[in-house]
Amino acid sequence: MPKSVGDIAALFTYPLIAFACPALGWLVFHHSDGNLFLASMSATTLMLALVILFEQTLPFRAEWRAKSSEQSFKNTRLNVLYMTTSFIFQEFIVKVVLTALFIALFGLLLDRSTLGVDFWPHHWHWFPQLVVIFLLTDFFNYWTHRCLHEWHQGWALHKIHHSLEELNWSAAAKMHMLEHFLNSGPRLIVLIPLGVSHEVFLLYMLYNSAVGFIVHSNARYNTKWFNYILYTQDHHRFHHSQDIREANSNYSGPTVIWDLIFGTLYLPHTRGPDKLGLYSHENIPRWQREHSIWKSYWLQFLSPFKYWLGIDKGTSHRDNSTGTA
Numbered sequence: 663m664p665k666s667v668g669d670i671a672a673l674f675t676y677p678l679i680a681f682a683c684p685a686l687g688w689l690v691f692h693h694s695d696g697n698l699f700l701a702s703m704s705a706t707t708l709m710l711a712l713v714i715l716f717e718q719t720l721p722f723r724a725e726w727r728a729k730s731s732e733q734s735f736k737n738t739r740l741n742v743l744y745m746t747t748s749f750i751f752q753e754f755i756v757k758v759v760l761t762a763l764f765i766a767l768f769g770l771l772l773d774r775s776t777l778g779v780d781f782w783p784h785h786w787h788w789f790p791q792l793v794v795i796f797l798l799t800d801f802f803n804y805w806t807h808r809c810l811h812e813w814h815q816g817w818a819l820h821k822i823h824h825s826l827e828e829l830n831w832s833a834a835a836k837m838h839m840l841e842h843f844l845n846s847g848p849r850l851i852v853l854i855p856l857g858v859s860h861e862v863f864l865l866y867m868l869y870n871s872a873v874g875f876i877v878h879s880n881a882r883y884n885t886k887w888f889n890y891i892l893y894t895q896d897h898h899r900f901h902h903s904q905d906i907r908e909a910n911s912n913y914s915g916p917t918v919i920w921d922l923i924f925g926t927l928y929l930p931h932t933r934g935p936d937k938l939g940l941y942s943h944e945n946i947p948r949w950q951r952e953h954s955i956w957k958s959y960w961l962q963f964l965s966p967f968k969y970w971l972g973i974d975k976g977t978s979h980r981d982n983s984t985g986t987a
């Protein structure tokens with residue numbers, strides 16, 4: 663039972679960001695002649711504003727605030743640099759490459775339509791269409807994410823994201839540029855050939871964005887019952903633990919279905935791990951404590967390439983795959 667005003671308010675934080683913001687995007691889409699960019703930008707801007715508002719009024723952990731220490735402040739500034747470069751990279755590189763892929767696949771769609779075959783149930787209500795999309799794409803997300811953890815070549819790339827030491831409004835953006843392709847590619851490869859409509863695709867992408875903001879943020883969310891179906895912050899903060907037994911779990915998202923099926927769901931009903939960041943058995947790389955955020959960013963960009971080329975050996979595969987939860 664809720665005991666305070668904060669407890670009651672925490673019941674509404676998740677639904678406002680995860681359900682109301684995509685609904686706003688849907689409205690904008692229908693009142694702007696199907697402008698996907700305007701619809702997604704207005705909804706994601708509101709998501710970010712709500713996350714910051716809730717972190718200020720209903721914080722989950724004081725030590726995760728950007729101003730809690732000099733290091734936290736620096737980490738947040740670096741995340742903002744990631745946010746800026748990711749936006750530019752997504753808009754001008756990822757979308758161009760994926761659009762080229764789309765055109766190639768669209769040719770296949772045209773061929774298919776001339777054969778009179780349509781794989782996607784457009785006549786269904788949007789909700790069951792979304793459920794099917796989530797089940798399909800989550801399967802790809804699950805295995806992509808699991809490989810990034812349990813295959814040493816993948817960890818060399820994904821460890822940039824796991825170097826986060828605090829979760830707050832800026833944390834979701836911290837990711838190596840190459841990971842954007844891995845995150846967007848499987849979804850589009852599944853959805854485009856199936857011929858999913860723009861409206862359903864928009865709702866899917868907006869809900870994904872909302873979950874991305876929520877699970878990396880430092881606000882209070884009461885998601886008790888959602889936790890058994892949907893992926894929430896209660897799963898993801900353990901995924902960012904320094905303890906490999908906790909971090910090598912909760913790969914799925916935005917549902918928990920594949921973690922349940924493959925036995926990797928971890929939900930201990932506590933306030934979360936003691937420390938977030940790179941695995942405690944790993945050597946702390948130089949870029950983690952570099953003073954200049956620009957130099958940090960550049961060293962982090964180069965880090966996986968150095969590993970793949972054998973210049974920097976990093977953590978061994980055996981170290982990384984032990985103790986899987």
Ligand SMILES: [Zn+2]
Nearest residue numbers: 807811820901
């Ligand atoms: Zn991960």
